[in-house]
Amino acid sequence: MTLSRRGFLSLSAAAAAAGLTGCGSRSSLGAADELSMWTWVGSVNDGLIEQAAKAIPGAEAKRLLMTRIGSDYKTKVLTSLAGKSLVPDIVAMNDDVATYFPNADQFVDLHTLGAGGLAGQYLDWKWKLGITPDNRMMAFPMDTGPTALFYRHDIFRKAGVEVEPAEVAAAAPDWNSYIELGKTIKKAVPGSVITDNIASVFDYGLSQQRQRYMTPDGQYIGNGDHIRQVWETAYRVVKEGLSANAQADTTDVGAVVSNGRLVAFIGAVWWAQLGPKNAAPKTKGNWRVCATPGGAGNRGGSFLAITKYCKDPAAAFAFITWLQNAKNQAQAFIDPVLFPSTPATFEDPLLNEPDPFFGGQRIVEVFGTAAKAYPGAYFSPYDSLIRSPIVAELVNVEVGSKTSDQAWRDAQNRVERELTRVGAI
Template identity: 70%
Template sequence: MTLSRRHFLAAGSALAAAGLTGCGSRSSLGGSNELSMWTWVGSVNDDLIGQAEKSIPGYDGMKLAMTRIGSNYKTKVLTALAGKSLVPDIVAINDDVATYFPNADQFYDLNELGAKELEKDFLPWKWKWGITPAGKMMAYPMDTGPTALFYRTDIFQKAGVDIDPAAVAGLAPDWDTYIALGKKLKQAVPGSAITDNITGIYSYRMAQQSKRYMTPDGQYLGDQDHVRQAFDLAVRVVKEGLSANAQNSTDKNAVVTNGQLVAYIGAVWWAQLGPKNAAPKTKGLWRVTPAPGGAGNRGGSFLAITKYCKNPKAAFAFISWLESAKNQAQAFLDPVLFPSTPASYTDSRLSAPDPFFGGQKIVDVFAESAKKYPGAYFSPYDSIIDTPISSELVNVEASGKDPDQAWADAQRQIERELTRAGAI
């Protein structure tokens, strides 16, 4: 399946809300001395935002007016852009940044505001993700989601496995050895699982890849070997009985709480959402080590300045201040946003031992993952492609569907959806 560049760009526009052709005045939110900003809960550090709400650093007389949107965030942003009225000056964008690329004309090219001079301060792959296929710097890096292997030392000890992080990394450098380790753990402690569910393995294997579902010029890759191999790997883990088969958030928390999930390849934010939240009594029992299969990334966000911004220079001064290495280090403490600025990794606020992980300096592991991650192109169509594959994997685990049939059905549905989007 090949998409022409013309179809690629045209189909991307169809993904945007109503084509962004609505009428209305071209106006931004807030007073003349305010920079309005929309984001979601848990995306920024409150103390830093509090400073900017009093005064934008370097711009006396300008202040920030931030709104946290609790649900349907993306829909609300696209709706505001479509209406071209009451649009915020600054918007946060999640890791689906590529789905905004068809709307690039609604945003400033940040290179024109001075971004290029700061590129050296950021992870190269993260910086690249904010640039459209046409070369426009549309989105400025915020946090990242480097991955690693989390594991329970008490269960590993019962299985006679050395719990030192370096030893575990040496024991399971790839997915085959990770599965072998899982079988050993399960034999020693029946019921042990090394993933929450089938899509967990698939998603994190894909998060390690140097390519995903499409190329920048519109070639479809979702039926190629690197995707099928990730699909088959996920099926294999289930067939070996190493998945906890937890399909919703409640069940995912439960398998951490009850100790069934003894190892998990996850992004840095899982430390908080997983064991620290669901199993606080396991404090001291967890460790982190490089993930089998290599470095990966899952998650992370961006900031963009809309074309309706009343003072784009002040807006860029704000976002570049907020995402400086010093301030990204502060944002890691609350709400646990892993920096996209390597200079932050040696900041004492990040590099301190973590008591929950037995005093291990876990940031070191995630920093190496962030720096070694090969990067991959994310297209505006990734969610259209990923959804059928993930759904069919769930069918394999939950109802025993034949994997080959599931793969074929996923590919047929992807073709239908891309056709419907006008992409093929």
Template identity: 55%
Template sequence: MAVSRRRLLALGAGAAAGGLGLAGCGSQRSLGRSDEITMWAWDRSVSDELVARAETEGIPGAEGFRVSRTNVGGNYNTKVRTTLAGKSMVPDIIGINADVATYFTNQDMFIDLNDFGAAELKSMYLDWKWNQCITPEGRMIAFPMDTGPTGLYYRTDLLKEAGITTDPEELAARAPDWDGFIALGKELQKSQERAVICPNLRKIWDVRMGQLGGDRYMTEDGQYIGDRDEIREIFELGYRVSREGLSAGALDGSSDVEGVVASGRQPVSIGATWWGLAYPEAVAPDTEGKWRVTTPPGGAGNEGGSFLAITKYSKNPEAAFTFISWLQSPENQVTAFTEMSLFPSSPLSFEMPEMREPRPFYGGQRTIEVFAPSAREVKTAYRSPYDRVIDPIMFDEMANVDAGKSVEAAWKDAQDDIERELTREGVF
């Protein structure tokens, strides 16, 4: 199950079914007026305050240029890929989610940011995050935005009811690994019979995969390794969580996922920095002051995070780079955090006063003291262009385990489906 690196990077045509499909024709015109740097992103992906400044006052350091932003709704990735394939009215800048490697096979559609001095800024950003947007050929096709370092969130009132320590350091010592986390969940069930530690097993998959380093499903030279024991063990982990009744079995993306948090049924969760805002802070505001966060079981990990890329159709790549490097400077990443909890990818941001403010929702805890070390300790992991094919298959089979399917059958079916899909993509 191997393919050469040259072959891997030449598979743009084979990846067309789920990638860009660059067979379109068009005038290759960029979007917007000659003095506009146009940007497509999704809602709450960048600081509204900072972008508005660049829209009205111009781009700092790029005299004569201003930004024109469009928040693209619906299926963002589909619209971006369709527009790139059409080669007409393409924005100067596009936002890319954590699946940045999807675009590696079409790297020629983007400006190599090293051509504009990006390498000189590397020391200001987390290595693992920076490396995610570097293609196997060494081209930097995007610039780091936010990250999603993980922590262990917990409700102090519900842990007290169960006779469990609420001290962050003591709790972290009690659940240093996944065995300890499962044991913590079983202890919680003694006082709350239906207590769970996750809404569904996809959450377990996301978190555990985010803790792994090195090659995930594919090596950089194109060998498929998603059938190794380290990945199989996540299926086994999911089975154990489900067998102990510690998964709510909620449909991913449904209101039931919010419900297990709002009802108090899920008193603990391993989650990224954005999890706290999206769940307890959003759906259980009456629990303010009752939550805390500590070091996650199993070690540091990352869930989510995004990037900004400059398309090759940009009318002025230099002005576009000036904008994105300003927008994602350490100081401005702090602004994005205070505005909408986008956790910085620059460690220089971590020490700034705004990041160290006590958080009322977490009982006045300085949560940066948990998330900053977690962010620094995330392992570098290689994401391939074909993760977009593999991940959904793994997700589906983990959901099947949650519904009672045996690990053996789920694992076999996952590997068979992956082999079929990667063969269709032209990898094998």
């Protein structure tokens, strides 16, 4: 399946049909001396925002007016762009940044503001994710989501297996050895699992791949061996009884952490907060992290973009480059725990404090190494659309309503229908 230029433009047309051609005067949100910004809760350091609200460093005649949008964030951003009136000057984008690529003409090409001169300060793969296939830099790097193996040091000790991070990493360098390790622990400590659900294994396995669902020139490769291998790995974890079958967006996900069943989990750096620190605070000191079986991966991370309706693009660029410099990314790691995209920050003392929750381990050493080692992959505007049927069919496998082979075929058929519907093939 190949996405032609016509197919790419048809996606833009589809977005336009959804409202991106709305009428109205072209104006940005906020007063003349303000730069307005939309984001969501937990995306920026409040102290830095308070500083910019008084005067933006590098553009002191401007101040920041920030609004945190609740639910349906992307819909509200696209609706604002559609109306071409009261559009925010700056918008945050999640790791689905590529879904905005068909609307790249609604944003300032950051190359025109001198962004290229800053590229060397950021992780190369992260920098590239904000650049469209036709080389428009639509979005500027914020945080990242490098992965690691989280595990219960105390339960590993009880099971009689390796317990120190270097030892565990050596014992489970790949998914096969990790599954075997999980089986050993489950035999010694009945009820133990190494994932909450099958979709988690698939998502984190995919996060390690050099290719995902599509190529930059629009060819669909989500039916390739690299995806099928990740699928089969996820299926094997379930078949071996190492998944809790706690489906996403249910209370069961937190319960398997708090009740101690989840003894290991391959997750992104942010899972530390959403997982054990939130769901099982009494396990403080019992967790450790080590290198991810199967190689470095990344899941998550955000961006900032300047809309074409911005009152002062130069001032907006001064703000976002200041907010995301190495020093300020260190502040954002402390609060709200955003892992940096600037390698220089990995050496900052703020990131290298021992973490009591992880037994005094300096976890930045693990995540920083992963962030540097991650090979990067191309994300297409269709990734979310493709993932949905694949994960839905994986769930059918986990709950036992379909065989793995049947679910794979059904997933691919559903993906083909969806890509046809949006004009991608």
